[in-house]
Amino acid sequence: xxxxxxxxxxxxxxxxxxxxxxxxxxxxxxxxxxxxxxxxxxxxxxxxxxxxxxxxxxxxxxxxxxxxxxxxxxxxxxxxxxxxxxxxxxxxxxxxxxxxxxxxxxxxxxxxxxxxxxxxxxxxxxxxxxxxxxxxxxxxxxxxxxxxxxxxxxxxxxxxxxxxxxxxxxxxxxxxxxxxxxxxxxxxxxxxxxxxxxxxxxxxxxxxxxxxxxxxxxxxxxxxxxxxxxxxxxxxxxxxxxxxxxxxxxxxxxxxxxxxxxxxxxxxxxxxxxxxxxxxxxxxxxxxxxxxxxxxxxxxxxxxxxxxxxxxxxxxxxxxxxxxxxxxxxxxxxxxxxxxxxxxxxxxxxxxxxxxxxxxxxxxxxxxxxxxxxxxxxxxxxxxxxxxxxxxxxxxxxxxxxxxxxxxxxxxxxxxxxxxxxxxxxxxxxxxxxxxxxxxxxxxxxxxxxxxxxxxxxxxxxxxxxxxxxxxxxxxxxxxxxxxxxxxxxxxxxxxxxxxxxxxxxxxxxxxxxxxxxxxxxxxxxxxxxxxxxxxxxxxxxxxxxxxxxxxxxxxxxxxxxxxxxxxxxxxxxxxxxx
Numbered sequence: 137x138x139x140x141x142x143x144x145x146x147x148x149x150x151x152x153x154x155x156x157x158x159x160x161x162x163x164x165x166x167x168x169x170x171x172x173x174x175x176x177x178x179x180x181x182x183x184x185x186x187x188x189x190x191x192x193x194x195x196x197x198x199x200x201x202x203x204x205x206x207x208x209x210x211x212x213x214x215x216x217x218x219x220x221x222x223x224x225x226x227x228x229x230x231x232x233x234x235x236x237x238x239x240x241x242x243x244x245x246x247x248x249x250x251x252x253x254x255x256x257x258x259x260x261x262x263x264x265x266x267x268x269x270x271x272x273x274x275x276x277x278x279x280x281x282x283x284x285x286x287x288x289x290x291x292x293x294x295x296x297x298x299x300x301x302x303x304x305x306x307x308x309x310x311x312x313x314x315x316x317x318x319x320x321x322x323x324x325x326x327x328x329x330x331x332x333x334x335x336x337x338x339x340x341x342x343x344x345x346x347x348x349x350x351x352x353x354x355x356x357x358x359x360x361x362x363x364x365x366x367x368x369x370x371x372x373x374x375x376x377x378x379x380x381x382x383x384x385x386x387x388x389x390x391x392x393x394x395x396x397x398x399x400x401x402x403x404x405x406x407x408x409x410x411x412x413x414x415x416x417x418x419x420x421x422x423x424x425x426x427x428x429x430x431x432x433x434x435x436x437x438x439x440x441x442x443x444x445x446x447x448x449x450x451x452x453x454x455x456x457x458x459x460x461x462x463x464x465x466x467x468x469x470x471x472x473x474x475x476x477x478x479x480x481x482x483x484x485x486x487x488x489x490x491x492x493x494x495x496x497x498x499x500x501x502x503x504x505x506x507x508x509x510x511x512x513x514x515x516x517x518x519x520x521x522x523x524x525x526x527x528x529x530x531x532x533x534x535x536x537x538x539x540x541x542x543x544x545x546x547x548x549x550x551x552x553x554x555x556x557x558x559x560x561x562x563x564x565x566x567x568x569x570x571x572x573x574x575x576x577x578x579x580x581x582x583x584x585x586x587x588x589x590x591x592x593x594x595x596x597x598x599x600x601x602x603x604x605x606x607x608x609x610x611x612x613x614x615x616x617x618x619x620x621x622x623x624x625x626x627x628x629x630x631x632x633x634x635x636x637x638x639x640x641x642x643x644x645x646x647x648x649x650x651x652x653x654x655x656x657x658x659x660x661x662x663x664x665x666x667x668x669x670x671x672x673x674x675x676x677x678x679x680x681x682x683x684x685x686x687x688x689x690x691x692x693x694x695x696x697x698x699x700x701x702x703x704x705x706x707x708x709x710x711x712x713x714x715x
Contacts, residue, residue: 138389138406141582143365145662146170148350151626151702156597157636161375164170164525165275166264167277167585168276168280169260169261169262169264169276169280169594172283172284172560172587172591173257173260173261173279173280173283174257174279175232175591175594176283176284176288176289176536176590176591176594177253177256177257177260177283177289177292178253179594179595179598180293180594180598180603181246181249181253181292181293181518182246182250182253183246184435186384187220187594187595187598187603188598188599188601188602188603188604188606188607189245189246189603189609189613190243190603190606190610190611191245191611191613191641192248192295192611192612192613192641192644192645192707193505193600193610193611193637193641194610194637195635195636195637195639195640196294196295196296197245197249197294197295197296197451198295198612198637198640198641198643198644199218199223199640199643199644200226200230200234200248200282200295201229201243201245201248201644201645202218202219202237202296202640202644202647203216203217203218203231204225204230204234204238204248205238205243205644205647206218206219206220207231207235208235208238208239209456210693212243212655213228213232213235213678214228214382214385214386214392215389215390216228216231217385219643219649222392224336224386224392224393224396224397224401225340225396225397225401226297226339226401226521227335227336227337227338227382227383227397228339228382228386229297229333229336229337229338229642230251230295230296230297230300230337230528231302231706232248233251233254233300233328234247234250234251234295234683235250237250237251240441242369245611245613245644248295248518249293249294249295251295251300251601252291252293252294252295252296252298252300253292253293254580255292255299255300255302255303255304256283256288256291256292256583257292258303258304258307259282259302259303259307259500260279260282260283261279261595262283262307262310263275263278263279263306263476263500263503263504264279264312264316265280266310267279267504267507267508270314270317270469270512271455271469271508272510273511273514274507274508274509274510275507275513276507277313277506277507277510277511277583278503278504278506278507278508278581280583280587281431281434281503281506281583282500282503282504284430284431284586284587284590285428285430285431285499285503285535286427286428286429287410287426287427287428287492287496287499288499289594290377291496295417296493297338297472298493298496299496299642300333300334300337300684301334301341301342301497302496302497302499302500303339303618304330304333304334304337304342305330305331305334305342305345305346306327306330306497306501307326307330307499308326308327308329308330308331308334308346308522309327309328309346309349309476309501309707310326311324311327311330312324312326312327312350312366313469313472314326314345314352315327316362316468316472321368321419323330324366324371325371325374327346327366327371328368328371328372328374328376329371329374331343331346331375331376332375332378332379333378333554335375335378335379336378336379336382339397339398339401339402340398340402344552345479345480345483345497347566348476348479348483349479350362350363350366350649351363351477352475352479353468353472353475356446356450356475357453357468357471358453362675364563371597372529373408376533401670403599405487405489406487406488406489407487407488408489409488409489410489412486413489413490413491415468415490417485417486417699418485419485419490420481420484420485420494421481421491423495424481424495424498425500426494427444427492427499428499428502429529429533430504430526430529430530430532430533430586430589430590431503431506431526431529431586431603433504433522433526434506434509434510434522434524434526435502435503435506435528437522438502438505438506438508438509438510439474439477439502439505441470441505442470442473442474442505442509443474443489445467445470445471446470446471446474449467449471450471452588453678469508470505470508470611473501473502473504473505474505476498476501477498477501477502477505478499478650480494480498481495481498482697486693499600508600510579510582510583513579514578514579514580516580517578518574518579519579521573523571523575523582524571526570526582526586527568527570527571529565530566530567530570530586530590531563531564531565531566531567531568531570532563532567533563533589533590533593534559534562534563534566534589534592534593535559535560535562535563537593537596537597538555538558538559538563539551539555539556539559540597540602541597541602541605542555544605550709551563564573566589569580569585570585570586570589573585587647600673608698608700610637611641611701612637612638612640612641612642612644612645613641613645614699615641615642615697615700615702616641616642616645616646617637617645618697619642619664619666620646620672621665622694625664625706626663626664626706626707627648627663628648628659628661628663628664628705629646629648629663629664629665629666630650630651630652630653630655630656630659630663630664630665630666631650631651631652631653631657631665631666632652632653632665632666632667632668632678632682632685632709633653633654633667633668633678633681634652634666634667634668634702635668638651638666638700638702642666653665653685658685658686660709660710661709661710662706662707662708662709663706663707664694664704664705664706664707665691665705665706666702666703666704666705667682667703667704667705668701668702668703669696669701669702669703686707688710689707689709689710690707690708691705691706691707691708692705692706693705694706
């Protein structure tokens with residue numbers, strides 16, 4: 137062991153330098169981090185952490201969860217399978233992690249979401265540790281802003297691949313920058329290991345984004361040697377050892393994999409609107425604003441400040457004699473975060489297929505910039521106008537959350553005037569509270585003044601009453617339970633003109649394939665039919681189409697599921713006279 141290695145080891149022995157740095161304040165700070173992170177990611181998700189646990193929503197959540205369930209039942213870790221057929225849209229990382237969650241906790245909607253929550257939790261803690269190591273002072277702000285922004289709270293609760301890509305990708309990028317600052321190869325391990333995990337989550341988009349961000353950063357700083365030094369043979373071997381076995385195995389078993397995954401669900405998804413997710417080129421600007429709520433005002437200010445600082449340093453590098461004494465000279469961190477935050481948004485803006493989750497990897501660099509920005513302006517304080525705007529955004533978020541249950545009950549219509557007035561009054565009171573707290577006790581209290589309203593929003597929306605309302609409105613779980621409870625009901629279920637999330641949600645909670653009349657035809661056996669309820673001329677057209685499809689067969693309505701306007705029918709088998 138060399139002298140350097142010996143000194144490093146001694147740091148972690150009892151009484152070493154590492155333990156001497158841990159003070160009561162550090163313990164309190166870390167406890168605060170763990171408590172808030174666990175609450176924001178676990179409330180309303182994990183049953184024993186409180187709140188009403190919602191069922192799976194949308195089409196992707198139940199579909200991905202069902203793939204993991206079928207892979208577990210088949211004990212097949214290679215080929216993702218949906219209803220017995222290969223499902224090759226995404227790599228296997230999410231399915232593997234959901235399979236382990238199912239083995240440990242059973243097959244539930246909440247256990248299907250655990251992989252995303254776990255990755256988000258790890259990401260937040262590592263952001264804290266990275267900032268504490270390289271930018272001390274802003275670590276707690278950066279971590280708590282990350283975990284309390286809308287995108288992280290939302291996608292950490294998704295049984296999907298979005299957080300499976302974003303979390304390891306962001307950890308890998310932070311590791312690369314740590315290597316850039318220290319020139320210690322140890323940090324490059326993060327880039328290749330977590331880059332491999334991100335590739336197993338969503339495919340080649342992970343190394344593509346990482347490579348482009350690093351290339352742009354090197355070009356802006358004219359440090360082209362970074363590209364050569366980033367290519368680290370042990371890291372490349374580690375990456376290939378992680379990624380290649382599954383890709384080779386799944387291609388060997390499924391010769392169509394390259395065509396389906398690489399061509400259709402990567403190249404065609406970007407270049408065409410084949411999957412019907414077209415949005416205008418400016419789509420991600422409002423999406424990013426919503427993603428960082430309620431921190432949008434600070435995020436915009438921090439990003440603009442970082443852009444100005446990066447431009448100032450660029451001028452210094454071009455003409456060092458003219459700009460002697462620049463206080464930020466040599467600090468490349470803001471520039472790196474700006475490139476990291478902007479590139480994914482710009483790149484996916486040119487995609488013909490756009491979904492909000494695509495730009496999730498761009499959220500953490502913005503929240504990290506917020507934490508660093510607040511640390512730097514802590515002594516001078518925020519401009520009163522910026523503080524007021526931030527406070528209004530917090531109040532607006534609270535007001536919107538208070539009106540949401542009434543909007544859902546009224547099927548999207550405006551709530552009663554008294555509800556609007558009450559929500560606005562409460563929102564303004566919260567805004568005033570945030571502003572007065574910061575003005576009275578200093579910028580250090582901005583964090584807690586914002587986190588408490590966000591936490592109360594979660595408690596309000598995911599508490600027992602409103603949580604059940606959201607579940608009935610957006611998940612198929614309650615409907616599935618009502619179908620199973622019907623006396624003498626046929627086992628099979630089909631849908632007609634129902635949304636995809638209803639079809640896939642019922643399929644997961646019933647653990648069976650739910651055919652759609654319009655795509656798979658009408659089952660010959662007795663079954664229950666779930667059909668969308670319309671009004672007026674649309675209802676007459678739907679009834680005429682249904683009567684034609686079931687010509688010669690007996691069917692009758694059983695009940696109307698009002699939260700989603702779905703009518704349930706009992707359909708007799710072919711040749712039967714009674715349903």
